[in-house]
Amino acid sequence: MKITIERLNDAVHMEAKNEDGVTLQMDGTGEIGGINGGFRPMQMLLAAAGGCSAIDVVGILKKQRQNPDSLQIEVTGERVTVEGEQYSEFKSVHIHFILKGAHLDEKKVSRAIDLSINKYCSVSKTLEKTAKISSSFEISSEQ
Template identity: 35%
Template structure:
């Protein structure tokens, strides 16, 4: 896998993925785009969500929506690494089994999400979930 990041001015950078997609990153407090560290959180949330939805669908759960809320804590010293990240999954569907959601979240965290597995080496990652019925 390859990518390119190009400086476009001030503290703005444009990331171009191997598949041709572009992401604007802004190191100036994320005023014009997400910061690189915000992108790390987004990547973790995206990777985990893909796993959770896929696992639940394979278990024939009626999942209609999946939102993951991420809360990252960074250390106060430079480099400002993440020390802790918490993922809160909100799963919406009819008759979704708590057992299946718990299993899907655990499998993503412990076995399938490559972003989580990379970050786990230096970051404490926790997760929980709630299940909602559709409105």
């Protein structure tokens, strides 16, 4: 696996590119010279955790013949507070799944999420070394 990062301006606006040529932009706040032109790196960690789990959950649910009409994930993270320090790791990450579908089995959804967070998601497994990872979900039958 290889990611290439290129600086886009004379400050901290960067573009990352993977081996397939797919790109994403990263930036910092105005306080450090950024223009808010992309995700901040710590936001990318949260997005990666949510995306990784989403891929797992969809795959597991498909194997269980559960097909949500839609899936939305909200990921929140709380960072360690160290007085006088601007930079710190996450101490907790919460992943909330919002699924819609008329025939979704709550037990199967719960099991899929548990398997993802605690067994399959590489990002969650990496983050759990410094952060408490938790999850929740809701199911709506409305279209």
